[in-house]
Amino acid sequence: MAPSNGAYTMRLADLRDAQAIARIHNEGIRDRTATFETVPRTADQVETELIKRGDRHPTVVVERNGLVVAWASVGAYRSRACYxxxxxxxxxxxxxxxxxxxxxxALHGLIGAGETRGFWKLVSRLFPENIASRALCRSLGFREVGIFRQHARLDGQWRDCVVVEVLIGEAALPG
Ligand SMILES: CC(C)(COP(=O)(O)OP(=O)(O)OC[C@H]1O[C@@H](n2cnc3c(N)ncnc32)[C@H](O)[C@@H]1OP(=O)(O)O)[C@@H](O)C(=O)NCCC(=O)NCCS
Known part of the structure; x- marks a missing residue:
């Protein structure tokens, strides 16, 4: 059964969610608080990405009354087999x-989906000013590893990134 939180339910995404995922992503892109991306995503691009990632790199969505209100996804960290x-x-x-x-x-659900698929670590990069994302990660056990200085430019301005990681699955077990 899908985990639920009041009226919200979480499940794996499928291709029918591409439009909603793009819409939510584009709000984040417009906010300029979450990503270096500035070009809006199309539903077609999201659909292509979902197909490319397949079940190995899942996306989860949270919905309410049949409307997708959030998503979380995991992509490859590096192409080398050791990672x-x-x-x-x-x-x-x-x-x-x-x-x-x-x-x-959403992120809790993604961690569960990652554990099921044998992942041992999730990482990301957050803007230091993105207090909500830092609080979210902290509350789910992520550690702030350090800061990449002047990692890239957003709208012409250099921006730092906080690197976060969490050990999951067997890697998270004590000993
Ligand atoms: C970051 C984001 C995903 C957080 O999701 P959310 O549903 O708003 O967060 P939640 O309500 O689950 O709250 C998670 C934690 O963050 C805290 N938090 C949420 N918004 C906050 C804010 N604006 N300021 C401070 N803390 C905040 C909550 O108190 C909670 O902490 P707690 O568990 O210790 O009480 C959401 O704000 C978002 O989509 N932002 C735009 C995209 C983005 O920045 N994505 C992250 C980078 S990939």
Whole structure:
């Protein structure tokens, strides 16, 4: 049964979610708080990406009353085989649904999906000013590894990134 939080439910994404995933991603792109990307995503691009990633690199969605309000996805960290169990994640919540635990639900669900597939670590890069994403990661056990200085430019301005990681699955077991 899908985990639920009140009216919200979480499940693996499928191709029919591409439009909603693109819509939510584009809100985050417009906010300029989450990503270096500035060009809006199309549903076709999302669909292609979902197909390319397949079941190995899952995307989960949270929905309410049949409407997708958040997604989280894990992509490959590096192409080298030794890093196969490390995933790089993203999580985006629709603007009007932020701050209600939905991001937590999505990322928690993604961690579970990663564990099922044998991943041992999730990593990401966050803008230091993105207090909500740092709080979300902290609350789910992520560690802030350090800061990449002037990692890339957003709208012409150099931006730092906080690197976060969490050990999951067997890697998270004591000893
Ligand atoms: C970052 C984001 C995913 C968080 O999702 P959310 O549903 O708003 O967060 P939640 O309600 O689950 O809250 C998670 C934690 O962050 C805290 N938090 C949420 N919004 C916050 C804010 N604006 N300021 C401070 N803390 C905040 C919550 O108190 C909670 O902490 P707790 O568990 O210790 O109480 C969401 O704000 C978002 O989609 N932002 C735009 C995209 C983005 O920045 N993605 C992250 C980079 S990939």
């Amino acid at each position: 196969d169990g490390i995933g790089e994640f993203s999580v985006y919540v629709a603007r009007d649904t932020r701050g209600f635990g939905v991001g937590t639900m």
